[in-house]
Amino acid sequence: MFKSQLVYKILGFIPKGKVLTYARLAELAGMPKGARAVGNVLHKNPDAPRVPCHRVVASDGRMGSNYALGGPAEQFKRLKEEGVVMIGDKVDLEKSLWHPPENLILNLTNL
DNA sequence: TGATTGACAGCGT
């Protein structure tokens, strides 16, 4: 059972206009220190089309460098269109960082 | 089975 699957699932739960950092995503996936692992998993990204990776940003609020859908500019534009608050060329994590509901966390734990 | 990789995070300089 690959944890990546759980990561993808969580990504699917992220509402429009909100983003999640790799660290937070990793934490939700059960890897408190596995931000890198998450990145690696997404890098392979066997389910690229069904995974909104553009809603995943780094802890600084910046997006991934080797983004696969068309580059950072594309991701940036898309986030902006979704309603994500941007500060310069970064994301305002204070306002656009998704706060996952507890029931969802319990659900993930149950998985 | 073991070693290396890779879309990161955090702290120090």
Add this chain to the structure above:
DNA sequence: CACGCTGCCAATC
């Protein structure tokens, strides 16, 4: 404030 080094985890070769 910007840049660099180290630590971590899972997936892949």
